[in-house]
Amino acid sequence: MALFRTKTKEAEADPVQLEGVSFRYGQGIDIFSDLTLTLPARSMHFLTGPSGAGKTSLLSLLYLAKLPSAGRLRLFGQDVMRASRARRAKIRRSLGVVFQDFRLLEHLSAFDNVALPLRVAGVAENTIRENVSELLRWVGLDGMFDAPPAVLSGGQKQRVAIARAVVGRPKLILADEPTGNVDDAIGERLMQLFVELHKLGACVIIASHNERLVGRFPYPRLHLDRGVISVLPAAAAPTDASVGA
């Protein structure tokens, strides 16, 4: 049994692997440099650090909005610098991203916004209808299916954004302040959703300022400060990331 488990783990490529990764905007100074970090499958981390430390920049590398200015970034074992555009698109479809500013499409309903990743992936419409409806009900947006983002409150938009990020059962979930606009009760519920997805096998990274929230869940944190990343273990959980800088 133990042997079987080890083999399974080996076959599963690490969702995130950074080797000496540096990043800067254009010709500017490095936001961070020589970052080395490996996050195994089925791990969950908070990403913390002061404002301007580069949390959002790091996340934007991980969701392939940007490429490292130096070093090597592997997602699911694939070198993203060498991957073709089509391959990168495929990698993106394995990711679920909650943007800090939601980035909902204003001309689409809540339902169609959540359905978007499935449509992009070519999933059949009846499956889409089923999955999206169920998820929207789960995040408490029953009856809001046809509402465009413009009529939703900040918290409702955030739930739509989270539903869109997780609807495709991504293997890596990246969330930038996902509970920033909701009250504690809903924040708790949304966090439970991430925990559930983590238990189902997703690797989850949640960038958060909310110390109370971070302290309430037994997951290690990746702390980014002055271009250096360190793993701070959670009191109740072992560190499952290897790190170097």
Add this chain to the structure above:
Amino acid sequence: MAQRNDLPVAQRGSAGRFVAGVVAVLIFISGIAATSAAYVDALLSSWNKSITGTLTVQIAGHAAAAGREADAAIAAARKLAAVARAEIVAPERVRDLLKPWLGDERLIADLPLPILIDIELATATPDAVASVSAAITAAAPGATVDDHRVWLNRVVDFAQGLGTIALALIALSVGALTLTVIFATRASLAEHAPVIEVLHLIGARDSYIANQYAWRSARHVLWGSAIGLVAFAPALGAIGWLARQIDTAILPRVDLPMSYWIGLASLPLLAATIAYIAAQMTVRGSLKAMV
């Protein structure tokens, strides 16, 4: 192929109406150019058919002397294998031909009209034409032989010039259509950049985004082309009517060939294809700026 409408570009908008409007004008211009060229081409081939293989011999001078020369010319011509038929054109026919130019019949009756001999050749090679001309002028030194070539060649040059202008107009229309689609697509890409970025980041392939733009462009252009063709129909009627007003003695009645009608009908499809390709290339080129 059913298309997704995730992009706001897929909704009706002023950019679409702008493209459709420009395309309608371009199709109208191309239609007129193509029709003029096709008409002149058809006219020319009809002339060419009736003129190639014929010679006109003209013998002027005193009636009796001219008559003798004409007889000699016909006798000489009929001996040649290259000549299928040699006939004197009846004086009434000559008068009819001159009537539009000289008017008064009494005036024509008083004129010493030349004798015209119509020769139909069995072989119409330049060598045969030259040897027939030589034989006729040897038998009738007063005869002048006209193979219509000098005159026809100038008309051919003129018609080819018209054809080139029409082609240039069509090429310019294709260029203007392409530029219009590129411009409209770029404007829309800039306007909807945040939407496109989201689609890109959730894993949409370039083709997923480009196809939506391309189909939309093609639909706008198809719509504009249809309007252009409808507007062009009365112009086509007018061109035909004007052509029919010309004296049939000078211009034969010509029918536009089937290839013209097929070409005209396929203009919208051709324009839509160009729009589809232009939009695809523009969107894909612009998406390359994203990782």
